[in-house]
Amino acid sequence: MAQYASILFSMILVNNFVLVKFLGICPFLGVSKRFSSAIGMGAAVTVVMVLAIAVTWPLQQLLVAWDLEYLQTIAFILVIATLVQLLEMVLKRFVPPLHKALGVFLPLITTNCAVLGVATLTVSEGYTYLESLVAGLGAGLGFLLAMVIFSGVRRRVDEANPPEAFRGMPITLISAAITAMSLMGFSGVVEHLFGT
Amino acid sequence: MANQSTGAARTISAGHTFAKGLLAENPALRQMLGLCPTLAVTTAVFNGLGMGLATTFVLVCSELAVSLLRKVIPSSVRIPAFITIIASFVTITMMLVKAYLPALDESLGIYLPLIVVNCIVLGRAEMFASKHGPALSVLDGLGMGLGFTGSLILMSAVRELLGAGTLCGIQVMPSFVEPMLIMLTPAGGFAVLGVLIAASVWLEGRGKGGAGESSDGRPKVSPESLCAACPLNCGVNDPNRATCASADLGVRLDTALQAADEAVEATAAEVMAQKEERDA
Numbered sequence: 001m002a003q004y005a006s007i008l009f010s011m012i013l014v015n016n017f018v019l020v021k022f023l024g025i026c027p028f029l030g031v032s033k034r035f036s037s038a039i040g041m042g043a044a045v046t047v048v049m050v051l052a053i054a055v056t057w058p059l060q061q062l063l064v065a066w067d068l069e070y071l072q073t074i075a076f077i078l079v080i081a082t083l084v085q086l087l088e089m090v091l092k093r094f095v096p097p098l099h100k101a102l103g104v105f106l107p108l109i110t111t112n113c114a115v116l117g118v119a120t121l122t123v124s125e126g127y128t129y130l131e132s133l134v135a136g137l138g139a140g141l142g143f144l145l146a147m148v149i150f151s152g153v154r155r156r157v158d159e160a161n162p163p164e165a166f167r168g169m170p171i172t173l174i175s176a177a178i179t180a181m182s183l184m185g186f187s188g189v190v191e192h193l194f195g196t
Numbered sequence: 197m198a199n200q201s202t203g204a205a206r207t208i209s210a211g212h213t214f215a216k217g218l219l220a221e222n223p224a225l226r227q228m229l230g231l232c233p234t235l236a237v238t239t240a241v242f243n244g245l246g247m248g249l250a251t252t253f254v255l256v257c258s259e260l261a262v263s264l265l266r267k268v269i270p271s272s273v274r275i276p277a278f279i280t281i282i283a284s285f286v287t288i289t290m291m292l293v294k295a296y297l298p299a300l301d302e303s304l305g306i307y308l309p310l311i312v313v314n315c316i317v318l319g320r321a322e323m324f325a326s327k328h329g330p331a332l333s334v335l336d337g338l339g340m341g342l343g344f345t346g347s348l349i350l351m352s353a354v355r356e357l358l359g360a361g362t363l364c365g366i367q368v369m370p371s372f373v374e375p376m377l378i379m380l381t382p383a384g385g386f387a388v389l390g391v392l393i394a395a396s397v398w399l400e401g402r403g404k405g406g407a408g409e410s411s412d413g414r415p416k417v418s419p420e421s422l423c424a425a426c427p428l429n430c431g432v433n434d435p436n437r438a439t440c441a442s443a444d445l446g447v448r449l450d451t452a453l454q455a456a457d458e459a460v461e462a463t464a465a466e467v468m469a470q471k472e473e474r475d476a
Contacts, residue, residue: 073312173393178383184381
């Protein structure tokens with residue numbers, strides 16, 4: 001049990017996908033302007049990450065069994081793209097309220113590097129199926145956390161009046177740097193808590 | 197003679213195609229595409245250079261392939277087709293790096309396969325290669341790739357120099373200067389990129405007399421410009437995308453390229469006419 005908790009919390013806090021591993025920077029900077037869209041995007045990414053892991057992990061075992069590991073990148077990106085399309089159709093047909101809440105974010109996730117990143121990462125870390133699913137959940141929740149925190153920071157930054165050249169993207173990146181600093185405090189904490 | 201004149205006319209457009217990626221439309225610092233690798237691997241110049249060259253290779257090859265296949269691929273499935281083409285070249289790159297530069301493979305880690313989802317590559321395939329011939333597309337890929345490599349080197353040089361006191365692994369800073377370790381952390385990455393983008397906005401503003409503002413008074417580098425060249429709009433969920441600065445950039449870019457291509461064709465036709473006249 002401890003190792004799952006350790007993976008979950010280290011993915012959320014220590015190896016946060018956005019602020020430490022720099023995966024999914026585009027949606028992080030693009031969609032974090034409003035709190036509601038930050039939540040929606042974060043939730044959609046979390047769902048897609050767990051589903052993607054659920055599919056890509058068995059797929060990787062097949063590729064290994066057939067000696068086709070070099071096809072990993074192509075297979076993963078195509079499977080993830082198909083999965084996202086399928087998820088959108090299923091949600092639209094069977095759960096319209098959820099589709100209304102998450103639907104707009106799904107097409108944006110297809111080529112989100114965080115999703116392919118977590119699929120590749122679990123393979124290179126050699127996690128078991130359950131560990132991989134937990135890692136996917138942790139990565140998604142970490143993304144959600146970063147989005148929510150940063151949407152609050154953005155609201156303040158947008159009202160600030162920085163030097164002309166820093167307006168827009170530069171000041172946003174510098175506030176992201178300060179937000180990233182806050183997560184540095186967690187390094188080592190998870191290891192001590194769960195003794196791994 | 198005829199060939200030479202056509203060649204000269206082509207060079208103007210070709211030169212523009214190549215050069216625009218280096219500075220004016222630098223993918224990382226001006227268009228703000230491909231920020232994930234720009235931030236992630238730039239802790240040492242060696243890594244930045246390796247990542248830049250790997251991306252350049254993928255860009256050039258996939259633009260060439262997309263350009264050659266642009267009349268065969270049905271437009272409704274073009275994005276999946278482009279992704280498959282790009283993923284194939286990324287796989288080739290990964291194999292090459294693994295075989296010949298194992299140290300680089302080690303330090304780039306999962307960011308090497310993630311070139312597949314780099315907005316620059318898909319963006320150029322969609323915006324340029326699917327509309328232009330193979331030669332121009334290769335030049336465009338080369339320009340954009342080298343521009344990207346340049347900004348990665350710049351970024352990693354700043355971070356390596358300040359964070360470790362070295363450049364390409366050689367001690368540069370005098371020993372009494374303490375290395376600023378924060379530069380090598382993720383926070384340092386965000387901060388250095390922010391300052392570099394601000395510097396490029398400031399330099400452009402000085403060059404033009406204005407302070408980097410477009411005609412409607414909005415700063416050129418706005419959050420909305422993020423990933424907009426990416427055909428899948430990865431992340432930018434602005435309902436007013438039609439009005440944002442980046443959509444405008446895309447339209448202007450396309451008009452400029454179209455004009456350049458028309459100029460090439462007009463010159464070629466003129467030269468052919470002259471040649472026929474002489475022959476007659």
